Amino acid sequence: MLFRPFVRPPPACKINATMNAAVLHTLGKPPRYGPFAEPVAGDGEVIVHVHAAALKPVDKQLASGSHYASTHALPTVCGIDGVGHRDDGSRVFFGGPRPPYGAMAERTVVRRVFAFALPDALSDETAAAIMNPGVSAWLTLAARAKLAPGENVLILGATGVAGKLATKIAKLLGAARVVSAGRNHEALSTLHKHGADATIRLDSSDSELSEAFAREAGSSGFQVVIDYLWGQPAEAFLAAITRKEFAAIGSETRYVQVGESAGPTISLPAAVLRSTPLTIMGTAGMPPREALADALQKVMAHAVSGELQIETEQIPLAGIEAAWQRDQHGRRFVVIP
Ligand SMILES: NC(=O)c1ccc[n+]([C@@H]2O[C@H](COP(=O)([O-])OP(=O)(O)OC[C@H]3O[C@@H](n4cnc5c(N)ncnc54)[C@H](OP(=O)(O)O)[C@@H]3O)[C@@H](O)[C@H]2O)c1
Structure with a gap:
């Protein structure tokens, strides 16, 4: 798995502030669209306002409880990576949201070093699906x-x-x-x-x-x-x-x-x-950040040039429960908050 959840004690949440997210309440069942506490960034972290997050086999394996990195701490938000913008407006591909936050949400929180700048020529949808x-x-x-x-x-x-x-x-x-x-x-x-x-x-x-x-x-x-x-x-x-x-x-x-x-x-x-x-x-083990960043640059460049392509289908975040088990027929579903 490219990005493992980064576990650290969460900073205090604003009790009443909520956003919408794909929330997993029970392992083995699809997540449900609903409110979840707003993330708050801690040291070395950034808030990402999510534009797009792909629904991949690993997201389903994690939510089923069958993956070696599945969490039993529920509820949690699904999704391990995606595309969005930081508070300063910069557009990024991000990975490894801090649990219980996930990529399939209006907002998430990630380590600053795992938010990578994206070229303008790569759309949110393609970047979220292909990276x-x-x-x-x-x-x-x-x-x-x-x-x-x-x-x-x-x-x-x-x-x-x-x-x-x-x-x-x-x-x-x-x-x-x-x-x-x-x-x-x-x-x-x-x-x-x-x-x-x-x-x-x-x-x-x-x-x-x-x-x-x-x-x-x-x-x-x-x-x-x-x-x-x-x-x-x-x-x-x-x-x-x-x-x-x-x-x-x-x-x-x-x-x-x-x-x-x-x-x-x-x-x-x-x-x-x-x-x-x-x-x-x-493929065990997270690659060193430099190797990861280098591979990201290569994939971005070949996606921009059109040498690497991917078929996608947009799924509204509110429709996540129905989309979860649908056959993707070789395409990649991209969840749009
Ligand atoms: N470790 C990593 O970093 C990493 C990264 C990416 C993917 N993966 C893993 O790699 C696997 C594939 O990922 P994906 O994104 O390519 O998934 P995908 O787009 O859902 O494709 C799965 C493919 O597997 C085929 N398949 C299923 N059962 C089969 C069988 N019994 N015999 C032959 N083909 C069969 C399907 O063929 P049909 O079209 O005929 O159904 C489909 O083409 C998943 O397990 C995923 O978790 C791991």
């Missing part, structure tokens, strides 16, 4: 997987918002070949526009999928795998790389676990780890 998955994909590929120009990349879950951005970012970082895998045929057929050199249908039979992984690995293999799915697709890929074609390639595969859209667990046969050079890692 989290885009920066995460950038850091995962560049800093975690240490993708080198000329290496080959496989994206598992490339039809989702994050996977589409990762496909393009892998190309921007100089990948020789990017193979994008997903189960949604319609979305899969558009991935060449995002930079995919080839696609793999994950809804194939086990034997067809194994053949497809081996075929697309070719003679040079995948040096980097970015996995937004885990569950059965991860098991299918890890089973496939025990094939003799992969063993013959010899180069190491750096497999980065990022998301769990297909399931929270896998079964991993010991033979997988003995049969081929493989390192499995996750």
Whole structure:
């Protein structure tokens, strides 16, 4: 997770001052639109008047109680990042509101160092939607997987918002070949526009999928795998790389676990780890602020130039409860207070 909630004793709140927010009262239920105490900034903090906040899988995981960073201190406001303006009028992308405050509210409170200036050319809606998955994909590929120009990349879950951005970012970082895998045929057929050199249908039979992984690995293999799915697709890929074609390639595969859209667990046969050079890692840990700021600048620049794109749909803050469980169909909902 890019921004973890920053926990510190809150300064005293103005008892009677309230604003409207997406308030989570019960873990596992959608948040409800309603009044919540106004935030008050403490040392090193700023108030942000929110313009837009994306509704992401992680927001739902946190509210469901299933995320490792879920809070049991309720009520709380949902949303871990967004776009708004500070009291001085400057427009910022912000992350990590101090609990119980969140991004899906009229106002929130964040550490000053996690409010980043935004270029005028980037709209509130696009910035709110693209920064989290885009920066995460950038850091995962560049800093975690240490993708080198000329290496080959496989994206598992490339039809989702994050996977589409990762496909393009892998190309921007100089990948020789990017193979994008997903189960949604319609979305899969558009991935060449995002930079995919080839696609793999994950809804194939086990034997067809194994053949497809081996075929697309070719003679040079995948040096980097970015996995937004885990569950059965991860098991299918890890089973496939025990094939003799992969063993013959010899180069190491750096497999980065990022998301769990297909399931929270896998079964991993010991033979997988003995049969081929493989390192499995996750994206744990907040990046140093400098690395985060650098990735933010890169994603902003490529979003402004139009090389990185995202489909969005506006949701009024008052409609958050109804929108919470709706299928986003590859778009990202952006909550507008
Ligand atoms: N650690 C981080 O920093 C970080 C950052 C971004 C995202 N993530 C995680 O990465 C995951 C994806 O995020 P996202 O923003 O891309 O989500 P998203 O836009 O909701 O997309 C989810 C994708 O997963 C696909 N999917 C679901 N179940 C599947 C299955 N059984 N087999 C194949 N595909 C399946 C969906 O395909 P259909 O269209 O066919 O339903 C959809 O394309 C989430 O778990 C999210 O929390 C983590």
